């Protein structure tokens with residue numbers, strides 16, 4: 001069988017952005033990490049003391065998935081759970097996506113190109129930029145880099161303060177890690193390290209509510225990874241109509257644990273979208289935007 005250079009190149013980029021070339025051993029938590037985790041748990045519980053009381057008395061009027069999440073975050077979280085969360089911002093890779101999720105992203109991107117779905121690729125919520133780096137590598141490897149762009153949309157100052165209770169509690173923990181804040185310069189440098197900082201990579205720095213409403217263009221693939229309800233709904237509201245028929249909408253956080261899940265459900269209901277959701281892993285789902293007659 002002939003050696004498939006394109007596949008080998010993309011395998012290598014995928015492994016590298018996932019941190020697979022230099023994964024440190026999964027060390028047990030140190031005493032200091034656990035102490036820090038316990039202190040943070042106490043702090044978060046005191047910030048949300050009224051909600052903790054209401055939760056214990058079953059007095060919070062929220063959906064069952066939201067209540068389950070809140071019970072986990074405010075009542076049941078152990079020091080190890082919080083310590084794990086505190087490590088979330090410090091892996092060596094350039095993306096938080098696992099290899100299964102990256103393989104699925106790659107398949108969606110290749111299909112969009114092979115099926116000639118018109119438009120660029122965009123990720124809203126990019127952290128260190130890894131998923132967009134892979135998308136740009138795919139465009140270039142498949143010979144469409146001069147016709148399709150990769151858009152990198154992020155505040156480049158981390159997650160905003162959310163307005164939903166579940167998101168706000170999780171944010172109280174994540175703030176301790178910097179809320180996924182990575183500067184635009186660092187993300188540009190990450191692209192450059194892979195030799196992929198070319199004119200086809202476009203950055204949209206700022207809050208989605210400020211940058212997305214005026215964005216002009218067409219998308220073949222839209223990946224949403226902004227975690228919160230408002231971030232996800234805003235992106236769908238302003239970009240969904242710019243996704244071509246046959247295009248892919250990938251939701252990173254389609255899991256009741258955070259607001260993105262409710263935002264997607266609300267948006268799909270508001271727009272009567274029934275295109276089937278495909279499950280990738282315990283949280284990532286995508287759908288293809290099918291024309292009405294199919």
Ligand SMILES: C[S@@+](CC[C@H](N)C(=O)[O-])C[C@H]1O[C@@H](n2cnc3c(N)ncnc32)[C@H](O)[C@@H]1O
Nearest residue numbers: 095096125126127155158159207208225226231
């Ligand atoms: C979980 S991280 C994204 C992870 C990334 N997709 C990856 O491949 O690892 C969430 C990102 O969303 C961004 N974000 C969330 N809400 C936003 C908003 N409303 N406007 C701009 N950026 C936002 C944060 O700055 C952060 O970089």
